[in-house]
Amino acid sequence: MKKILLASVIALATASAAIAPTKAATVVVKTNDHMHIKKHCRTKVVTTWKHHHRVVEKVRVCN
Template sequence: MKNILLASVIALATASAAIAPTQAATVVIKTNDHMHMKKHCRTRVVTHWAHHRRVVEKIRVCN
């Protein structure tokens, strides 16, 4: 009886330890006014042709 109880307690602890990291995937940053998600921006270089000339533009892309 003690072995079954001990095994069930160990199994419960192992299952809760495996579930906890999957629930902690979302991070919300709170400010004084509202809740905001942090934006990740990067600069992207786009090359295209216009009027027989190559044009290089730097565009800011945020998700």
């Protein structure tokens, strides 16, 4: 009887340990702040030729 009770307690603890991280991951993904989306911008160097002269421009590219 003690072995069956111990086995069921261990099984319950194992199952709850496996379920807890999946619930925590869904809570982390959810956000209520949709208005403040951060833009990821970088500066890109573009080289073009105009009238036989090389023109180097720095262009800001955002997602």
